[in-house]
Structures are given as C-alpha cells and as structure tokens.
Amino acid sequence: MKKSNRTKAMPTTKRSKMGFGVLLFVVLFLLVAPYDKALFNGYIYSFEKPILLTVLVSSLVLFLIGLHLYRSFRLESHRDLLSILVWLIPLSYSFTLLNAVSLHLALIDFYIRVIWVVFFLIGAYFVQSDQAQRIMKYALAGSGYLIAIYGLLQWFGNVTYQDAILQGKRLSNVFQYPNAYAAYLLAILIITIVILNTTKNKFMYYTASFFLIPLVASILLTLSRGALLVLPIALIFYLIFIPRIKQLITLFYLLISGIISLFLFKPLNNIRENLNNEFLISVSLKGWAMIVISSFIVMMINYLIDRHLYKKYDKFEQNKNYSFSNLLIPILTVTIFIILYILVLSGTFLIKIFPNGLIERLIGFNLYDSSVFSRSTFYNDAFRIVGDYPVFGAGGGAWSVLYDSYRSYPYTSSQVHNFFLQYLMESGFVGLLILVAILVYSFVAFYNKMKGLQKKGKWKEEYLIFPLVVFIILCHSFIDFDMSFVYLAAIVFLCLGIASGSKQTGIKVFQRVTEKLHLQKWMKVYSFIPISTAIVLVVFSSIYLKADANFKKSIVIANKTGSYNELISHLDNAIDLVPSHMDYTNVKVSMLQQLFQQSGNEAYLNEAWKLVSKSESYNEHNFAFIETKINLLMKKGKHEEAASYTEAKLKERPWNTRLYEKAIEIYYELGERERLQGNNELIDDQWNKATSLYMEMEDTIKGFSNLQLNQKNESINNFRISPGIILNIGKIEYRKENYSDATRILARGVSFDLDIPLNREIARWYLAASRKVNLNYTELYNRLVEFEPEEENKIKLLMENKM
Numbered sequence: 001m002k003k004s005n006r007t008k009a010m011p012t013t014k015r016s017k018m019g020f021g022v023l024l025f026v027v028l029f030l031l032v033a034p035y036d037k038a039l040f041n042g043y044i045y046s047f048e049k050p051i052l053l054t055v056l057v058s059s060l061v062l063f064l065i066g067l068h069l070y071r072s073f074r075l076e077s078h079r080d081l082l083s084i085l086v087w088l089i090p091l092s093y094s095f096t097l098l099n100a101v102s103l104h105l106a107l108i109d110f111y112i113r114v115i116w117v118v119f120f121l122i123g124a125y126f127v128q129s130d131q132a133q134r135i136m137k138y139a140l141a142g143s144g145y146l147i148a149i150y151g152l153l154q155w156f157g158n159v160t161y162q163d164a165i166l167q168g169k170r171l172s173n174v175f176q177y178p179n180a181y182a183a184y185l186l187a188i189l190i191i192t193i194v195i196l197n198t199t200k201n202k203f204m205y206y207t208a209s210f211f212l213i214p215l216v217a218s219i220l221l222t223l224s225r226g227a228l229l230v231l232p233i234a235l236i237f238y239l240i241f242i243p244r245i246k247q248l249i250t251l252f253y254l255l256i257s258g259i260i261s262l263f264l265f266k267p268l269n270n271i272r273e274n275l276n277n278e279f280l281i282s283v284s285l286k287g288w289a290m291i292v293i294s295s296f297i298v299m300m301i302n303y304l305i306d307r308h309l310y311k312k313y314d315k316f317e318q319n320k321n322y323s324f325s326n327l328l329i330p331i332l333t334v335t336i337f338i339i340l341y342i343l344v345l346s347g348t349f350l351i352k353i354f355p356n357g358l359i360e361r362l363i364g365f366n367l368y369d370s371s372v373f374s375r376s377t378f379y380n381d382a383f384r385i386v387g388d389y390p391v392f393g394a395g396g397g398a399w400s401v402l403y404d405s406y407r408s409y410p411y412t413s414s415q416v417h418n419f420f421l422q423y424l425m426e427s428g429f430v431g432l433l434i435l436v437a438i439l440v441y442s443f444v445a446f447y448n449k450m451k452g453l454q455k456k457g458k459w460k461e462e463y464l465i466f467p468l469v470v471f472i473i474l475c476h477s478f479i480d481f482d483m484s485f486v487y488l489a490a491i492v493f494l495c496l497g498i499a500s501g502s503k504q505t506g507i508k509v510f511q512r513v514t515e516k517l518h519l520q521k522w523m524k525v526y527s528f529i530p531i532s533t534a535i536v537l538v539v540f541s542s543i544y545l546k547a548d549a550n551f552k553k554s555i556v557i558a559n560k561t562g563s564y565n566e567l568i569s570h571l572d573n574a575i576d577l578v579p580s581h582m583d584y585t586n587v588k589v590s591m592l593q594q595l596f597q598q599s600g601n602e603a604y605l606n607e608a609w610k611l612v613s614k615s616e617s618y619n620e621h622n623f624a625f626i627e628t629k630i631n632l633l634m635k636k637g638k639h640e641e642a643a644s645y646t647e648a649k650l651k652e653r654p655w656n657t658r659l660y661e662k663a664i665e666i667y668y669e670l671g672e673r674e675r676l677q678g679n680n681e682l683i684d685d686q687w688n689k690a691t692s693l694y695m696e697m698e699d700t701i702k703g704f705s706n707l708q709l710n711q712k713n714e715s716i717n718n719f720r721i722s723p724g725i726i727l728n729i730g731k732i733e734y735r736k737e738n739y740s741d742a743t744r745i746l747a748r749g750v751s752f753d754l755d756i757p758l759n760r761e762i763a764r765w766y767l768a769a770s771r772k773v774n775l776n777y778t779e780l781y782n783r784l785v786e787f788e789p790e791e792e793n794k795i796k797l798l799m800e801n802k803m
Contacts, residue, residue, distance in 0.1 A: 018064055018067070019126050019132070021064065022061060022064060022065070022126045023126060023127070023132060023135060023136075025057070025061050025122075026119075026122060026127075026136070026139070027135070027139045029054075029490065030139050030140060030143040031142075031146070033050075033054065033487045033490075034143070034147055034174050035150075035174050036050040036174075037050070037174060037175070038174055038175045038180070038485040038486075038488065039051055039054060039486035039487045039490075040175070040176070040177075040484060040485050040486070041108065041109070041484050041486060042414060043105050043108075043397040043400040043414060045581075045583045048108065048544075048548065049545070051108065051111075051486055052111075052541050052544050052545050052548065053545065054115060054486060055112075055114070055115060055537060055541040056537075056538060056541040056542065056545065058115045058118045058119075058537075059118075059533075059534045059537035059538045060534070060538065061118060061122070062117075062121075062530050062531075062533060062534040062537070063531060063534035063535070065118070065122070065125070065126075065530050066527045066528070066529075066530035066531030066534060067527070067531070068125065068126075069083075069121075069526060069527040070524050070527035070528075070531070073524070073526055073527060074523055075526075077502065078441070078444075078445035078448065078500060078502070079124050079125075079445070079500060079501040079502055082120075082124065082438065082441060082442060082445060082500055083120070083121055083124055083125070084526065085437075085438055085441070086117050086120050086121070086438055087117060088434045088438070089113050089116060089431075089434060089435060089438065090110055090113040090114045090117060090533075092392070092427045092428075092430055092434050093106070093109060093113045093395075093427055093431065095392045095427075095430070095431075096110075096393050096394065096426060096427055096428070096431070097110065098392075099389070099392060099393075099394065099395065100394065100395025100396070100398075101394045101395055101397075101398055101401045101402055101621040101622075102395065102396075102397050102582075102618070102619060102621065102622055103395075103580040103618045103619075104578070104580040104581050104618065104619075105395065105396045105397025106396040106426075107396070107540075107580070108396060109395070109396020109397060109426065110396065111541065112396075112486055114533060114537060115486060115489075115490060116489060116490070116493040117493070117530075119490045119491075119493040119497065120493040120496055120497040121530070122494060122497060123466075123493070123494045123495060123496065123497025123498035123499075123501055124497035124498070124500065125497075125501065127494075127497070127501075128498070128501055128502060130460075133462070133463070133466075133498065134462075136466075136494075136498065137195070137462060137465055138204070140191055140465075140469070140491070141188060141191050141192060141195060141208070144184070144185070144187075144188030144191065144215075145211045145214070145215075147173060147174065147184075147188075148185065148214045148215055148218050149214065150173065150174065151164070151173035151174075151181070152214060152217075152218065152287075152288075152291060154171075154173065155221065155268070155271075155272055155287070156271065156272075156275065156284040156287040156288060157275040157279045157284050158284060161174060163176040164176065165272070166178060168272070168273075168276050169223070169273075169357065170221070170222060170223050171218060171221040171222050172222065175485065178222040178223060178224050179222070179224045179226050179227070179476075179480045179482075180481070180482050180485055180488065181222055181224075182219050182222040182224030182226070182227035182476075183224075183226070183227055183230065183472065183473055183476035183477075183480070183482050183488075184473070184482075184488060185215055185218055185219045185222070185227070186219060186227050186230060186234065186472050186476070187468070187472045187473055187491075188215060189212075189215045189219070190234055190235075190238060190465075190468050190469070190472060191465050191468075192208045192212060192215060193238070193253060193254070194238070194461065194462055194464060194465050194468070195208040195462075196208050196253060196302065197242065197246050197249065197250060197461060198461050198462040205302075206299055206303070209295075209298060209299040209302040209303070210295045210296070210298070210299045212253065212256075212257040212295070212298050212302075213257055213260060213261060213264075213291060213294045213295040213298055214291060214295065215257075216254075216257045216258055217261040217264055217265070217291065217294075220262070220265050220358065221265070221269075223357065223358070223361050225361055225362065226476055226479050227476065228362075229479075230472060230475050230476045232333065232334055232337045233475055234468065234472045235250075235254075235330070235333060236330040237471050238250070238464060239326075239329060239330040239333065240326050240327055240330055241326075241461070241464055242326075242461060242464075243326075244326065244328075244329060246461075247326070247329040247330070248329065249305060251329070252305060253302065253305075256298055256302075257298050260294050260297065260298060261294075262353075262354065262355065262358075264291070264294060265355040265357070266356075266357075267287075267290060268287060268290065269355070269357060271283055271284075271286060271287040341362070344359065344362055373710050373711065374411060374417075374714070375417045375418070375479065377409070377411065378411075378413060378416045378417055378418070379416070379418060380408065381403060381406045381407055381408055382399065382403075382406075382416045382418070382421050382422070382424075382425055384406050385398065385399070385402050385403075385406050386421075386428075389425065389428060390428055390429060391428045391429060391430055392427065392430055392431070393424070393425055393426045393427040393428035393430075394425060394426065395426060396426050397426075398426050399415065399416045399422055399425055401621050401623075403416075404623060404653050404655070404656055405621075405652045405653050407655055409655065409707070409714070409715050410655040410657075410714070410718040410719035411714050411715075411718060412718055415481040415484060416481070417480050417481055418477070418478060418479065418480070418481075419477035419478070419480075419481060419482065419483040419484075420432065420435075420477070420478065422481065422484075423435060439474070439496070441500075442470075442496050442499065442500035443467065443499075443500070445499075445500035445501075445502075446467050446499040446500050449499075449500070450463070452502075463499075465495075466495035466496075466498040466499040467495070467496075467499040469491060469492070470492050470495045470499065473491070473492050474492065543577050543578070544577070544578060546573075547573070547574040547575075547577035547578040547581065548574070550571070550573040550574040551570070551571065551574040551583070551584055553570045554567050554570040554571040554574065554587070557570065558591075564595075567591075568591075571584065571588050571591075572588075575588060575611070579614065579618070580615075580618035580619070582615065582619045582622050582624050582625055583624075585611050585612070585615045585625075585628075586624055586628055588608075588611060589612060589628055589632065590628075592605070592607055592608040592611075593608060593631070593632070593635055596608075605632070605635055605636055608632055608635075612628060612629050612632055616629075623656070626659075627658060629645065630642050630645060630646055630662050633645065634666065639666055639669055639670050640670070642662075642666050643670065646659055646662050646663045646666060647663060650663060655718070655719055657697075657718075657719055657720065657725075658722075660725065661722050661724045661725050663689075663690075663693055664690045664693050664694060664724075664725050665724065665728050667686045667687065667689045667690035667693075668686075668687065668690050668731060670686040671683045671684075671685075671686035671687040671690070671732065671735075672735070674686060675735065687732045687735075690728065690729065690732055691729060694721075694725065694729045697719075697721060697725070698721070700719065701719065701720070701721075704716055704719075721748065723749040723751075723758055723759070724758065726745060726746060726749035726762065727749060727758065727761060727762050727765065730742050730745045730746035730749070730762070730765055730766070730769065733745060733769075734765060734768070734769050734772075734798075739769050740773050742765070742772075743769040743772075743773055743775065746762055746765055746766035746769055747766060749762040749766075750762060750763060750766055750780065751763075752780070752783060754783060754784060760784065760788060760791065763780055763784050764784070764795055764798065765798065766780075767780060767784070767795050768795050768798040768799050771795075771799060772799065781795075
C-alpha cells in the first residue's frame with residue numbers, strides 16, 4: 001500500500017520527464033562546460049561569468065531536485081543520509097563568510113560548493129538505474145574523447161586556444177594547465193579500460209580501443225609527472241576488484257598503447273616544434289596520420305585479444321569469488337613500476353628507450369626539483385595561514401589574498417597546489433573534517449552497495465567507473481589544484497553521488513525509527529533546503545550576472561564613446577549590486593582620479609575616497625585595495641598618512657616590491673616638497689628613508705646567492721629593483737648633487753623603448769646626470785629628442801636645477 005501511495009504522489013510520466021531533463025542538463029554540461037577554461041576558479045574577474053552562469057543553471061536544476069525530494073524522499077538508506085550530510089559542505093563555507101579575508105571570493109566559493117551538492121544529488125537520485133548509468137558512462141567517455149581530439153587539433157596547429165600549449169611543448173588544452181588536463185585524461189583512460197572490459201556493444205568496444213592512443217599520447221604530451229605517479233595507484237584500485245584474466249588483459253591494453261605512444265612521443269614533439277615556427281598543412285596531416293594509423297593498429301590488436309584470448313579464458317574465472325589472490329598481479333605491477341623508475345634514475349639502458357623530454361622530467365623528479373621544492377614551500381606557508389584561521393578558515397580565495405603576507409621567499413602562486421590543504425585554509429578544521437567524513441562515508445556506502453549486489457548476483461564491473469573517477473581526481477588533487485576547476489569538481493561529486501547512491505543499502509535503525517514514530521510526513525521538510533537554496537541562488541547569481549553585464553558595458557563605453565554619464569550609470573549599477581567586488585571599485589576610483597587630474601575638482605577625489613572607505617570592510621587584505629588606497633592618499637596630498645600606511649603594509653608583505661616602490665616614491669615626494677618649501681634641514685629625513693629602503697632591497701637581493709638554485713632563480717625574478725625605484729633613487733642622488741651615483745643608478749633603468757613615459761623620464765634624468773660628470777651618450781640623447789623634441793629643453797632645465 002505504501003509503495004502504491006508513493007507512486008500515486010509522483011506519476012511515472014512526471015518522474016521520467018524530470019529525470020530526462022536532469023540527465024540532459026548533465027550531458028550538456030559535460031559536453032559544453034570544459035571549453036570555457038573548464039570553469040577554472042582563478043579568483044580573478046575574467047573567470048567569474050562562466051561560473052556564475054553555471055550557478056544559475058544549477059540552481060534551476062536544484063529546484064527540480066527539491067520537487068523530486070518533496071514527493072519521494074525517505075530517510076531509509078545511506079544515500080538519503082548522505083544527501084542530508086552533503087549540505088554541511090556549503091554550510092561550513094557559509095560560516096567562513098563572517099571571517100572571510102575577501103567576502104566576494106568567499107561568496108563565489110560558497111556558490112561553487114552548492115554546485116557540488118547539486119551534482120551529488122543528481123548522481124544519488126537520478127543516475128541509479130542501469131540505463132541512466134550507461135548514459136552517464138558514455139557521456140563521460142564521449143566528452144573526454146572530444147576534448148582529447150580538440151587538444152590534438154591544437155597540437156597540430158588546426159585550431160588555437162589561449163595557453164593550450166605551455167612553453168611550446170606541454171599540452172594543456174582547454175584546462176590551460178597540463179597537470180589538471182593529465183589527471184582528467186587519466187580518469188577518461190580508466191573509463192575507457194572499463195568499457196573495453198565490460199561492453200558487449202561492438203561499436204563502443206572499437207571506439208574505446210581507437211581512443212586509447214589519443215588518450216595515452218596526450219597524457220605523455222602533458223609531461224605531467226603527477227599523472228604518471230597516480231596511474232599505478234589508480235590501476236591497483238581497479239585491478240583488485242576484477243578477475244585475474246581481466247587484470248592481465250587490462251595491463252596488456254595499457255602496455256600496447258603505452259609502447260606505441262612512447263614511439264610517437266618524439267615525432268609528435270618534432271612536429272609541434274616545426275609548427276611553432278610555421279604552420280604547414282602537410283606537417284599537420286603527418287601528425288594526424290600517425291595518430292590515426294596507430295589507433296587503428298591498437299584497435300586491431302585489441303580485437304585479436306578479445307576474440308582469441310579473453311573469451312577463451314574468461315569462462316574459467318567468471319564465476320569465482322574475489323580473494324586475496326586478486327592482489328598478486330596488482331602487487332607485481334606496482335613492483336615493476338618501482339623497479340623501472342629506479343632503473344631510469346640509475347641511468348641504465350632504459351634511458352635510451354624513453355624519449356629525452358620524458359626522461360628529463362622523470363629524472364628531475366626529486367626533492368630539489370623546482371616544482372617539488374615550490375610545493376613544499378607552499379604547504380609550509382599554508383600551514384602558517386591555517387595557524388591563524390584554524391577553526392572556520394579564512395574563506396574562499398584565502399590563499400590568493402593572503403599568501404603575499406605569508407610567503408617564505410618571493411614566489412608567485414595563486415594556488416597552493418594541494419586541494420585538501422587549500423580547503424583547510426578556506427574552511428578550517430571544521431570544514432575539512434566534514435568533507436573527509438563525507439568522502440569516507442561515500443566510499444563505505446559504495447562498498448556496502450557492491451557487497452549487497454554481489455550477494456544478489458546483480459553486481460556489474462562497470463559500476464567501478466564512478467568511484468574510480470573520484471579516486472583518480474582526488475588522489476591527484478593531493479599534489480595539485482584539480483578541484484579548482486568547477487568542471488572537474490562537478491564530475492567528482494556527480495560520480496561520488498552515483499557510487500554511493502543506492503536505496504538498496506538501507507539503514508535499518510532509521511527505517512524502524514521512521515515507521516515507529518511516523519516521521520515520514522516530516523521528511524518532506526528536507527526538500528525545502530534544496531528548494532529555498534535554489535531560489536536564493538537564482539536571485540543572487542542573477543544579481544551578480546547583472547552587475548557583470550553593467551561592468552562590461554561601462555568598459556565598452558569607456559573604450560568607444562567615453563560618455564561620462566552613461567559610463568558612470570552602468571558602473572554605479574555594478575557597484576550597487578555587488579559592493580564587495582574590488583575590480584568594480586578600482587575602475588571607478590581610477591576613473592575619478594583621471595577626472596581630478598583633468599579638472600582639478602576635488603569633488604572627484606572625495607567621491608573616490610568614499611568608495612575606498614566603503615570597500616575597506618570587504619577588501620582590506622586585498623593588495624589591489626591596498627595599492628588603490630595608497631595612490632588615493634597621495635592624490636589627496638596626504639603623503640604622511642600614505643607613508644605610515646605603506647610602511648605598515650610593507651611589514652606584513654616584506655617581499656612585495658610594489659610596496660617598496662610606493663614607499664620610496666612617497667618619501668621622494670615628501671623630501672621634494674620640503675626642498676621646494678626651503679626646509680633644507682627636513683629634506684634628508686625623508687630621502688634617507690627612501691635610500692634606506694633601497695639599500696635594504698639591495699642587501700636582500702645579495703642574500704639570494706645563498707639560496708638553493710631554484711629558490712634563488714625565482715627570488716631574483718620576483719624581487720628586483722623596478723624602474724620606478726631606480727628613477728626615484730636616481731632623482732634623490734641627483735638632487736643631492738651626487739651625480740656619479742645618480743648616473744650609476746639611473747643607468748640600470750635606461751631603455752630605448754621610449755613609448756613608455758617612465759622610460760623617457762629615466763632617460764631624461766640619466767642624460768642630465770651623465771652630463772654633470774662630463775659623460776655624453778649621444779645615441780640615447782638623439783633618440784629621445786627625436787621621439788619627443790621637448791625633451792631637449794627639459795634636460796637643460798634639469799641641468800640648471802630649474803625643473
């Protein structure tokens with residue numbers, strides 16, 4: 001009777017239409033979303049709109065899910081309990097909003113966590129039938145094959161996509177980051193292997209066989225060592241659950257495609273080098289011919305394996321239960337992987353077998369390698385942030401905002417390269433414990449589901465696809481930021497929901513309590529969580545998208561018509577809608593400063609100051625805000641306040657050369673003001689502070705020589721004396737009549753790129769100083785005067801001390 005009532009409450013036609021609509025959304029998401037940088041959350045404005053659109057559409061789907069749960073939710077299985085617990089993830093992120101170092105970035109991350117929940121619920125409630133899982137399996141594989149082909153189209157020069165090939169030799173495709181792309185390809189490769197081992201559809205078997213080469217070759221072309229490290233781990237996870245004959249067949253599939261891809265590696269790299277110089281269709285077609293012919297060869301070999309080996313021996317094992325003997329081949333596989341790697345490191349004959357580019361990456365994989373060393377530094381610095389924000393974290397985007405204050409040496413990285421550590425920073429120990437508990441519980445639920453189906457004889461090997469995808473991406477996320485790609489994170493939670501979601505694995509205690517206390521009617525209350533969340537997110541994502549549209553419109557107007565009233569109207573709308581967005585505030589403040597320079601009307605500066613003051617509560621840790629405030633203080637003539645504020649921030653961010661530059665500029669101008677007012681006794685007080693900061697930077701740079709090589713190189717690249725610093729220190733020495741020192745210092749900043757105003761100013765002061773010590777640089781002088789004839793008079797005025 002109860003079953004019939006529930007069916008009546010939700011007619012089959014409505015459920016099927018809703019289910020079809022939700023599945024269609026997921027399939028379209030898998031096919032379309034990756035081509036927008038895989039929805040990377042890079043904590044800068046340019047990445048936001050695609051993510052916000054995804055939030056909006058996902059919220060609409062969440063509303064449908066809420067309606068479905070209202071009609072059918074019953075707390076009687078692990079799936080149902082997990083569907084409640086998963087809401088603790090965005091809830092833990094909502095706590096961080098109270099203490100977030102950037103409210104705007106924290107809100108974006110909160111919205112993304114709701115997307116995770118949406119995909120988990122879809123997997124748990126809409127992808128549990130064999131038909132739905134088959135659709136999802138082929139959607140994942142099909143979208144992966146299309147992305148792999150698109151990547152090769154870029155490699156062979158047929159299409160272009162920004163940063164799809166890094167440094168001219170590492171394939172990163174739409175992810176714009178080789179390691180994340182490699183992790184994704186690894187997941188698709190494992191899906192392909194499972195399809196080969198399970199499908200009875202000839203077309204799907206041949207298609208999967210054909211794509212082994214594009215997938216494996218693309219993984220090698222990423223030059224990702226992390227993916228090669230995760231591959232054996234993922235392989236073991238898969239092999240222990242399948243019969244021994246399939247273990248051998250799986251290894252054979254990978255061995256054949258791996259060997260052929262290794263042979264292809266050098267020719268494919270040579271083709272890319274040639275195409276970097278000049279695109280030739282003949283060279284491009286040669287590359288495609290290699291891929292297609294190799295793929296057909298692998299497809300035929302796989303066909304022979306399937307026809308003559310697998311079908312012949314599989315019948316001896318298909319009815320056997322799993323035992324510890326299943327571990328034998330996986331253990332041997334890992335042992336062989338380790339031995340091969342040791343032999344490669346030892347410089348044996350294997351070095352001649354593997355391609356040079358790949359060998360260089362493998363041999364360089366040690367504690368002193370730049371990427372390994374950098375990651376260890378990131379992790380140490382990240383734990384220092386955790387120490388200051390231990391319980392609820394510092395909110396979304398915490399690392400990108402705070403690392404400048406915590407970094408041990410002057411590196412640059414907007415990601416911490418460890419998902420779980422970044423999650424700990426953002427949501428604290430409370431958030432991380434919730435996440436880990438849900439992940440562990442989900443895998444336990446999958447294990448119970450597997451055992452239950454095995455007992456009933458309904459277990460299918462293809463069910464392994466979904467936990468395998470989760471395992472691979474999360475495993476790689478221990479050493480990288482794969483989960484910062486909303487596309488990959490959505491796939492992870494979709495597959496996690498599918499893997500753990502089964503109404504068959506019941507929780508008897510809940511069932512008894514629900515029936516005894518007649519709680520079922522109260523279960524409908526749960527559906528109001530997704531429904532109300534969906535409504536709120538539709539509203540907020542619409543507001544954010546409207547603000548984005550207004551901001552973009554203001555930029556277009558500024559570049560075209562320059563109509564002030566129209567421009568300011570759109571910009572004000574954007575700021576009113578999202579006052580915490582620093583980019584919106586910065587643009588308006590910059591515009592108001594320009595208007596002040598043109599008109600001298602201080603009303604513009606006062607309005608800019610109001611904006612900055614209002615923004616401070618949202619963005620006080622944001623360096624863009626800090627720099628804007630310093631500039632505005634200087635414009636308002638509050639140099640003493642600007643100096644004390646800059647010095648305070650410099651103590652917080654000792655590796656930030658922009659703060660050094662600002663501080664030196666302020667002290668120069670303070671000293672220049674005293675000089676013009678005739679307060680000669682006060683000049684040195686200000687200028688000595690500037691030169692002291694300059695000497696501090698010089699001493700720091702000298703200290704880099706004692707650092708480890710990679711740390712030294714990165715420090716030298718990121719902590720250097722800027723042209724702005726050179727100009728102001730040179731001007732100070734010139735005003736002090738230390739012309740030799742001024743000439744020596746200014747010479748460091750001389751450039752013949754005279755289109756840049758700063759370079760012209762350095763050249764002007766340098767020529768004046770050099771002439772004071774009887775040096776004459778004719779070429780620079782002629783070029784400067786030719787570019788700007790007025791410079792001749794400016795140099796004369798400088799030499800006469802009248803400028």
